[in-house]
Amino acid sequence: MSLLSSIRRWPPLNQWAERLDQWRFGTVDSTGPIGLRGEQAAARLLRKKGLVIVAANESDRAGEIDLIAADRKSRSIIFVEVKTLQTTKPGHPAERVDENKQRRITQAALRFLKRRRLLGTRCRFDVVAIWWPNPEGQPDRIDHYEAAFEAIGDHQLWA
Structure with missing residues (x-):
């Protein structure tokens, strides 16, 4: 008998493992609006992939960035x-990130890097697409597209 099957057969251990998983990677508020739940699910996915969430809903006059993560291995910043x-x-949800949205994200990312004095740091732009047809349940599908688009606009990022 494997350890995993014994965990599933013993409910208190299974509940403990679920709480540990929530503590390590975060939870998703099932009562919040769909956009917030999507961002929480995306942050949870990124943490499971080893990324560190630096900021959420970072906004200024240039635009808003849903999540900003750091990758310790590649020493880069990821705008999600x-x-x-x-x-x-x-x-597809990712189709809704059109050229105008990409331009606003690029400008907001550039302003974020300037404010933090990180202009020489490598960065990339990711998109996380989530299908969540049942509001009470879990998402049906989550797709993470790394380097989904390049920086565009008048003030592109070069690093």
Whole structure:
């Protein structure tokens, strides 16, 4: 008998393992708005991949960035746009990150790097797409697209 099967057979140990998982990677508030739940689920996914969440909902006059993460291995900063769809209509959530949205994210990222004096730091732009048709349950599918787009606009990032 494997350890995993013994954990599943003994409910108190299974509950303990679930609480440990929530403590390490965060929880998702099932009563919050769909956008907030999507961002929490995306942050949880990124933490499981070994990234450190630096900021959430970072905004200024240039625009808003849903999540900002740091990758210790590659020593880079990752700007993450989260798109959550609750409908069953055809279409991919990542398609909603159009050129205008990419331009606003690029400008907000540049201002973030300037404020923190991190202009020489490597960075990339990711998109996390989430399908969440049932508001009471868990997301049906989460896709993480690393380096989903390049910096665009008049003030591109060069590092």
